[in-house]
Amino acid sequence: MSDQVVPAVINLDVPGPVISRHLYGHFAEHLGRCIYGGFYVGEDSEIPNEGGIRLDVVEALRALDIPNLRWPGGCFADEYHWMDGIGPKQDRPSMVNTHWGNVEENNHFGTHEFMALCELLGAEPYISGNVGSGTVREMSDWVEYLTRDGDSPMVRLRKQNGREEPWKIRFWGLGNEAWGCGGNMSAQQYAAEARRFGTYCRDHGGNKLYRIAAGANSADYAWTETLMKQLGELGCAYRPQPFMQALSFHYYTIPGTWQDKGDATVFDTEDYYRTLAKAAYVDELITGHANVMDCYDPGKHVGLVLDEWGTWWNVEPGTNPGFLYQQNTLRDALVASLHFDIFHRHADRLVMANIAQTVNVLQAMILTDPDTKALVLTPTYHVFEMNKGHQDAASLRVDLPAGVPTRETLATVSLSASRKDGKVLVSLSNLDAGAPADVELDLRGGALSGVRARILTAGNLQDHNTPGAPDTIAPRPHDQVTATANGLRVHLPAHSFVTVEGRLG
Numbered sequence: 001m002s003d004q005v006v007p008a009v010i011n012l013d014v015p016g017p018v019i020s021r022h023l024y025g026h027f028a029e030h031l032g033r034c035i036y037g038g039f040y041v042g043e044d045s046e047i048p049n050e051g052g053i054r055l056d057v058v059e060a061l062r063a064l065d066i067p068n069l070r071w072p073g074g075c076f077a078d079e080y081h082w083m084d085g086i087g088p089k090q091d092r093p094s095m096v097n098t099h100w101g102n103v104e105e106n107n108h109f110g111t112h113e114f115m116a117l118c119e120l121l122g123a124e125p126y127i128s129g130n131v132g133s134g135t136v137r138e139m140s141d142w143v144e145y146l147t148r149d150g151d152s153p154m155v156r157l158r159k160q161n162g163r164e165e166p167w168k169i170r171f172w173g174l175g176n177e178a179w180g181c182g183g184n185m186s187a188q189q190y191a192a193e194a195r196r197f198g199t200y201c202r203d204h205g206g207n208k209l210y211r212i213a214a215g216a217n218s219a220d221y222a223w224t225e226t227l228m229k230q231l232g233e234l235g236c237a238y239r240p241q242p243f244m245q246a247l248s249f250h251y252y253t254i255p256g257t258w259q260d261k262g263d264a265t266v267f268d269t270e271d272y273y274r275t276l277a278k279a280a281y282v283d284e285l286i287t288g289h290a291n292v293m294d295c296y297d298p299g300k301h302v303g304l305v306l307d308e309w310g311t312w313w314n315v316e317p318g319t320n321p322g323f324l325y326q327q328n329t330l331r332d333a334l335v336a337s338l339h340f341d342i343f344h345r346h347a348d349r350l351v352m353a354n355i356a357q358t359v360n361v362l363q364a365m366i367l368t369d370p371d372t373k374a375l376v377l378t379p380t381y382h383v384f385e386m387n388k389g390h391q392d393a394a395s396l397r398v399d400l401p402a403g404v405p406t407r408e409t410l411a412t413v414s415l416s417a418s419r420k421d422g423k424v425l426v427s428l429s430n431l432d433a434g435a436p437a438d439v440e441l442d443l444r445g446g447a448l449s450g451v452r453a454r455i456l457t458a459g460n461l462q463d464h465n466t467p468g469a470p471d472t473i474a475p476r477p478h479d480q481v482t483a484t485a486n487g488l489r490v491h492l493p494a495h496s497f498v499t500v501e502g503r504l505g
Helices: 055-062 075-079 111-121 136-147 153-160 187-200 221-231 269-296 330-345 379-386
Strands: 004-019 025-027 068-071 095-097 103-105 124-128 171-174 210-217 246-253 303-311 350-356 366-368 375-377 393-399 413-420 423-430 437-444 448-456 481-483 487-492 496-504
Touching: 004 413, 025 303, 055 111, 055 366, 055 375, 068 111, 068 171, 068 350, 075 095, 111 124, 111 136, 136 153, 136 187, 171 187, 187 210, 187 221, 210 221, 210 303, 221 246, 221 269, 246 269, 246 350, 269 303, 269 330, 303 330, 330 350, 330 379, 330 413, 330 423, 330 496, 379 448, 379 496, 413 437, 423 437, 423 487, 448 481, 448 487, 487 496
Parallel strands: 004 437, 025 068, 025 350, 068 124, 124 171, 171 210, 210 246, 246 303, 303 350
Antiparallel strands: 004 393, 095 103, 366 375, 393 413, 413 423, 423 496, 437 487, 448 496, 481 487
């Protein structure tokens, strides 16, 4: 079969909106083995750790330039009471994690441990507060405890627990999934709660909060409109009220039904295409929520946040169904690469995204084996690493004058580009399960030197990494990039992800 040729035009000298590094954010919930056995192994563990935090996990995530970490949930956030997780560990009361496996939580990983983790990672914390079962005072006190200097009851308590200086924490979530596990509220009911909670989450000293309202489930555009109405009047003079700076929505790629989501590693080609089509739907969702927001906020003062996204499969056989442990194949990696191309195109409104979840849960970056203590980097991890040059880079518009090949509604070639510090990064995905493609990059307004490329692919869509075979899917140099009169020709084997980097001039 001859390669499909896709022409693409990139104007290197016309930078667009900046791709926030926070689009490459992560999410860690007290769920299964994400925290305990993932991030946190305890100070007495034989696994190298600092204060109980697993250092090989930290090292792997630092290699991604991880920008932020959302915690403690998820649904768990709205039953979590932060004061149970401070002070001497032996004095911390336990609780029942009713959402995820009905297991007992000993609260040994709490506020100080999370902040220590963020400092080790070099990541900004994103804390989800408890609106569902908590109080305004509880969240207000948490903000004060973490971010205030001077002398106050919460400051004294923090110092008593070993931290003299306040932390800088911008990102605060006003609850989570208020339409469901966060309280089963109506949009109007939650909007009133968000106004109240957001009002009493104060800016202390030089710490300016970025309050993120719990937004819609998938395509609930009415929820988004209800929140936007709370922030100001319709029209071009829109200046949002100060009690929230952004609103979120959640979308998971689930090709099956909620009851039978599909298997992570046993699937056929039709399942594969169905999955990628579901992943591509996030473009329509971001566009829909952004269009509603544009009606009220054409100046784009309010940010849109997709703080839960990723694939969701049936759990691995033999594991606790409440722990959401699943394997991660090449298919998952291509779901991620497609998402990032879409995120980059919406960089003017989308300010943050958080994959669910970082370790051992859903579409994880890292899997840790409880028996061998081995750490496995997933194919999705490698997409984040290969794409990290897009963080805080100026997006570059990609025009496809002849369109792209499709399979039913799915465009099987996807790409995006950016520039930063004199470098250009182009990301290209061939989603076709069986056919290769060539992309002819017409590079205008400049030229690239020192071009290098890498590829992520595998013999089979179902291939994945395990403790016994950790590098079945890993990046390798890609030598099928050739210079042309107008730019570059990039060969994309079937089901592959390729990045091309070069220096301007």
